[in-house]
Structure formats: structure tokens, C-alpha cells
Amino acid sequence: MAYDELSRSLAIRLKYGRKVAVARTMARYMAPLVDEGGNRVLVPVPLHRTRLWRRGFNQSALMARELARRLNIAADPFALERTRRTPPLKGMSSLQRRKTVAGAFRVRDRRAVEGKTVILVDDVLTTGSTAEACARALKRAGARRVELVSWARVVKPSQLMR
Numbered sequence: 001m002a003y004d005e006l007s008r009s010l011a012i013r014l015k016y017g018r019k020v021a022v023a024r025t026m027a028r029y030m031a032p033l034v035d036e037g038g039n040r041v042l043v044p045v046p047l048h049r050t051r052l053w054r055r056g057f058n059q060s061a062l063m064a065r066e067l068a069r070r071l072n073i074a075a076d077p078f079a080l081e082r083t084r085r086t087p088p089l090k091g092m093s094s095l096q097r098r099k100t101v102a103g104a105f106r107v108r109d110r111r112a113v114e115g116k117t118v119i120l121v122d123d124v125l126t127t128g129s130t131a132e133a134c135a136r137a138l139k140r141a142g143a144r145r146v147e148l149v150s151w152a153r154v155v156k157p158s159q160l161m162r
Contacts, residue, residue: 026151034067040116041074042064044075044080045120045131046060046080047082049082063151067119067149079108086100097126101129101133105136115144116143117146118146123150
């Protein structure tokens with residue numbers, strides 16, 4: 001879904017309003033985008049532990065858990081780890097975002113992803129920098145393929161005309 005007022009308000013209600021039930025609604029709309037079958041695992045984009053402690057939950061992990069339930073695909077909320085704190089990416093350029101998240105992720109145990117198709121789960125796709133950094137770490141650890149499913153995507157007006 002395009003990141004607009006509606007998708008933004010739901011993402012904010014989940015992330016900052018602590019309305020965790022919103023994750024079920026998001027997953028319901030995301031589920032048709034996920035191919036079933038094969039050796040697949042859902043992996044949420046991780047938060048750094050300090051952000052997780054402050055927020056109390058990882059919104060991507062909640063969506064991954066619900067997708068796993070709906071699609072009968074395994075989810076591993078601990079497969080990927082954010083190894084260092086990164087500042088919020090809001091307001092950064094694409095280049096700044098890429099530099100900020102470069103090397104910020106690692107796979108905890110290769111066996112969790114080795115030879116599998118990993119479906120990375122995130123709430124909002126802006127520039128793709130975070131997803132790209134996660135995918136790099138997953139591929140280095142032996143993931144056969146990395147796919148991404150997100151609740152919303154920031155779309156530039158020029159992309160709408162294609």
C-alpha cells in the first residue's frame with residue numbers, strides 16, 4: 001500500500017500508540033503478497049535492544065508472527081540482530097540512510113537462514129536502505145533468497161505515473 005495518511009496513521013498507532021492489534025490488520029493485507037511453499041522463514045527487521053526496551057515490542061515482529069499464523073510459515077524473530085544503535089532515519093537522504101545502517105545487522109545463527117528463502121518483514125519501506133542492509137547480512141549467512149514484504153511503501157509522485 002502506498003504510504004499515505006491512512007497507512008501512516010495505522011503505522012503510527014501501532015508503533016507509537018501501542019495499538020498492537022493493528023498488526024493483525026496489517027498482516028491481513030500483507031498475506032496475499034507472500035508466496036507460500038518451499039523452505040521459507042519470516043524474519044522481522046530487528047530493533048536495537050535499547051529501542052526494543054523503550055518501546056516494549058517490535059512492530060515488525062508482531063506482523064511477522066501474524067503472517068506466520070495466517071500462512072503457516074515459520075517465523076524467527078531472533079534470526080537477525082541489530083548490532084548497534086542507529087539514530088532514527090526520518091529526514092535523512094538515501095545516502096545518509098545507507099551509511100547509517102551499513103553493517104548494523106548480523107545473523108545470530110546461520111542455521112536459521114542457511115539455504116532458505118527469507119521473507120523480511122517491515123512496517124514501512126522508504127528508501128530500502130534498511131532492507132538492503134538486512135538482506136546483505138542474510139545473504140552472507142547463506143540465505144538462498146531474500147524477499148521483502150512491508151505494510152506500506154513511500155512512493156514518489158514520479159513513480160505513480162509508470
